[in-house]
Amino acid sequence: MTRALERASLDADDIDLVVPHQANLRIIQAATSRLGVPESKVMVNIAHHGNTSAASIPMALCDALDEGRISPNDTIAITAFGGGVTWGSVIFRWGERVSRCETSDAALPEPTGDVFDVLAPNREFYSSYHESN
Template structure:
C-alpha cells in the first residue's frame, strides 16, 4: 500500500470518483483474492450491491530480504482486478471453500512490526522485519489441503472434474499446482500456469493468470473455472466460477518502468440492471505489476 494508514482501498475509491460507496481492504495473504471474490458475491447475492470491484495486489518487495535466496527468488509484486455485477445469467461464484489453521502461522511470517514484537533497533539489526518461510512445512501443508479444497468446491457446485474448463491456481509452486490437479484428476491441458514468468505475486497471482488466460484464448464466456490458493496464516480458499458475458476487453499494463499508459478499453456498454441478485459476472480484469490501472472503469462506479 501507499501508506500504513489510510488503507489503499479508500484512495482507489476516490480516484474512481465513486461517491458515497463502501471501500475496505481485506487481508488474507495469498488466498486474499478468492476471499474477496466470495465477499463480493455475498454482497451482490444479499441485494446490497450491484457492482463490486475486487482487486488482488501485493508489494512483497517491501519486506523481502534480498540476501535470503530461499525467499527473494520466489516472490514478485503484482496486481489484478475484476468487476462483478448483478446479472440474470446462470453465472458467478457457484461454490467456495475457505479454511484456516493458525497453528502454522510461523511457517510463513514477518516476525517483527506488530504488537508481538514491536519495531526497535534490535529487530531491525536482526532482520526481523523481513519475510521468513519454512519452505518444507509450507509445501507439506499446501499439498495436503489444496487438492482436498478443490475437490470439495467441485462437489459443492454439483459438478465433476469433467465440467471444469480451466483450473487457475495460485502461482506459488509448480509441484504444488500439479499435486492439486492430480488429486481431482484434472488433465495437464486444463491447468493454467504462468509462474515461470512472474513468480509468486501472492493475492495478485490468480487475477493476473485469469487475465492472461483470456488473452491466450484459454478462458472464454460460459467457461467454468476453478480457483484455489493457499498462504500465510495458514489459510486456503477455493472457488468454482462460471464466466458470464464479458462486455469489455482485457486491460493490461505490464511495464512498471515507464509512465503507465492506457491501452484501449471500450466503455462498459450493454451493462443492464437485472432483477436477479444471486449471480454475478466478471466484466473486465487488468494487470499492472506495480500500479493498478483503473481509470477507465470509473464510469461504472460514479453517480
C-alpha cells in the same frame, strides 16, 4: 477444491479451466493431479511472473484471457493456498465477454525520492503514536 466441486454438484470433468495460486509448479501439479485435472485444463504462468502473492490468480486470469483459454460461459475454478494450512476455492461461470474493455495510458508519477522519503510520513505518524502509548 473437492468440497467446492461437491457443493456445486460438479466433478473435475465439468471444469473448463483451473486457475490456481501460482506459488510454485510442484504444488500446482500435485494439487491438480490429486483432483484428476489434466494439465491442459490448468493455467500456469509462474515461469513468466513468479509467485506474485495475492495477485497471482488475477494475473493468471488475465493471461488466460489473453491466450484465448477462456470462452464465454466456461466453468472456472480458482483455488488458493497459503501458510498455516489455509486454502479456499471458488467455482464460477464466466460471462460472455472474453476480451479487454479498453486499455489505459495512465502512468504513475515519477518518483521524487527513495523509499525512505515515501515512507517518512508514515514513520513519523506511527513513531509518535508509539511514543505516547
